[in-house]
Amino acid sequence: MTRRLRPVDLGFVGAAPVRLVFAREVSASPEQVFHSLAEDVPGWAQWFSAVTLARATDGGAGREIRLRGGTRFAETVLAAKAPELYAYRVDATNAPGLRALVEEWRLAPQGTGTRVQWTFAADGAAPLRFVLGLARPGLGRAFRDAVTALDRRLAGR
Template identity: 75%
Template sequence: MVRRLRAEGLDFVAAAPVRLVFTREVSASPERVFHALASDVSGWAEWFPAVTSVRPLDEGAGRDVRLRGGTRFRETVLAAKEPEVYAYRVDVTNAPAVRALVEEWRLAPAGSGTRVQWTFAADGPVLVRGALRLARPGLGRSFRDAVTRLDRRLTTRS
């Protein structure tokens, strides 16, 4: 069943009922990390294990994302400010009960590399909010593994 979510903007990242924030430093430059996030969209499946495919839509204004287990997202890119921020909201999904979902990737120079911060901002009924908070350790592990794989991919391509 495909469901349309509430259309939220970037302000939702700070105001969402559920905000899960994860940070990791990598050796790749902010520009290279930004390019991997925003320009090499189909490459996400190579470094983010939960992702099976990503296709850009509308000349980069949106994305079609498929995850392991069959979850699908149709997204709108909310911000692509190189090399600092890449953010998108989920417009349509087959995931049950979620009402709104925005993800933001913030990049900042850190030593000779980049500080990567991912914010997962969501809303849903009380049970969904609780389940998302309980999923925090797993999402954190997924983020750390993905960003480590991304860094390895970017530094071996130098």
């Protein structure tokens, strides 16, 4: 069953009850990484192993995401400021317990590559907040694996 989440803005990233922040350096440029995040939305399924389908909606103002296991998200892009910031809000999902969710990707030049920082900002019922705390290591591993796969993909172009 799909449920609507609370519509929050980009400020939620700093105020969310649950904030999971992960960072990694890659050899690709900020422009290359930004392009993969914001402009090549279908490409997410090629480098983020949990993603089975990603497509832009509403002329690029939204996204539809499907994950392994059947979780679905309808999202609104909150910021697409090349090459340093890409963020989106989940508007509707079949994931239980969520009240609000924003994901923010910040990109900064690092040497000849990029420092990629992903913030997962969420609100939900107490059991969900507890589970997200327990899930931190797994989400961190998923992020590291995805960004590493993206870097390899970009190096092969």
